[in-house]
Amino acid sequence: MPTQIGIIGAGGMLQYHAAGFRAAGAEIVAIADLNEAAAKAAADKWGIPAAYGSPEAMLAACPGIEGVAVIVPNKFHAPLAIQMLEAGKHVFCEKPPALNAGEVGQMIAAADKAGKRLMFNFNNRARPESFALRGYIGDGTVGRINSAQAKWVRRTGIPGFGGWFTQRALSGGGPLIDLLHMIDLALYFMDFPEPAVVLARTFDDFINDKGFKGPWGIPDREGVVNDVEAAAHGMVTFKTGQVLTLQVSWAEMVKREEVSVTFQGTQAGGKIERLFGSDGIDATAIDTCELYVQEHGNAVNRSIVTSACEDMGRIRSAQNFVLAIEGKEEPINTPDQALKLMKIIDAVYASAASGKAVEL
Structure with a gap:
């Protein structure tokens, strides 16, 4: 059955x-x-x-x-x-x-x-590119990942105004909690080390500007406060000595929508990236997966070719x-990984609110 x-x-x-x-x-x-x-x-x-x-x-x-x-x-x-x-x-x-x-x-x-x-x-863990990079991490090619950068940035990507996405009571926050995929993927590549200190800032510029609305989302509702951030930037240090920086936004002065994790290991570095066009549609995005190594004294950048996956691993x-x-x-x-991720998200918001570093 x-x-x-x-x-x-x-x-x-x-x-x-x-x-x-x-x-x-x-x-x-x-x-x-x-x-x-x-x-x-x-x-x-x-x-x-x-x-x-x-x-x-x-x-x-x-x-x-x-x-x-x-x-x-x-x-x-x-x-x-x-x-x-x-x-x-x-x-x-x-x-x-x-x-x-x-x-x-x-x-x-x-x-x-x-x-x-x-x-x-x-779902981004289930992308073919992620499976490929985890393979290189697992077999020792990358070595220990010392540092990583997680980014999901949009120039005009607010998903409607006054709907549940932009009400903190319903959503928990703005792009930081909505687009946490790359933070999760970076932690996944780093084997979820124990976080130590988080220092972050959030910005609400443009959160009420309908010129920054995305090409998708939910219908606008009038008379409802949009009380979430438009962008978040921060740094996480871990008890292992590793470090992660993050940049997440719905509305920010960037060239184009970029979704990426870059990491630097003791043996190799790597990057998984999706660049969107002005239409913000998966089918027109450009996917890249790369590995950076030193071979025979030369800097070698390997392009990792995987099967196409427009749905970013959702299926x-x-x-x-x-x-x-x-x-x-x-x-x-696993649930314990989700708990670690949300502790970091909570700490980012707490640090942004207090203006101080938060110890975990």
Whole structure:
């Protein structure tokens, strides 16, 4: 019997979750959304046999569900994930893991008590380029990574005004928490060392300027305060002596949207990068994966050629969830890694608010 999956949330990421679950051989049996009409429309579009107006109704009608995907605004990640874990279901939650590290701790406790797997959609780990670089890191080619730079910057990329993305109570923050993928990927390459000190600043220039709205996102809502940052810059030092710098923005005076991790190891350096055009569309982006080595006294830059992956690993990430709960593959991410990531995100915001370094 194929693994049965239920989905909570009829948002845009559903298309990738559905494709990934089916690629692993799972059966998507139902979708739930508080907007039941949206759930029914998504069910029709993606060939899901049943739609419900609440997670409770979905579980009651489909007791055979083994895993649940949570695709909802950030505020609801923790409560829904905990509810599903307490119901005895494995959980695959969209990023960010939750609003803060405290909520992630509660999610981990629920997963441990239920004996169920808790995973998050850190999809950039599942890109072919990431698999390739992890191979070079794992076989010793890179050596110890001393330093890394994580960047996801946009010039005009605010995802709507007055929606849940730009309300801190619903999102937990702006681009730092929304675009945390490259910070996560850098930590993944560095083997998640223990953070020591975080020093950071956030900037809210342009957060109310509709000239900086992205080409996608959600409809604007009038009369709602946009109280998140437009950009964040910071540095993390680790107890191992390693260091990570970060730059994340929705709206900042940069040339173009850039998504990248660069690292410097004791034996080699490397870079994974996606450069977007003015349309901000994945299909027109330029992907690069490189390794930097010294050979026979010469500086050699190796271009790592992998299969094309326009969806930035989103489908493969969802596929890994199913294969992991079936015991056919190791999970690409673990709850303790998500907790470390969110502790760093919390510290970035705390440092920016206080103007001082934060010790972890």
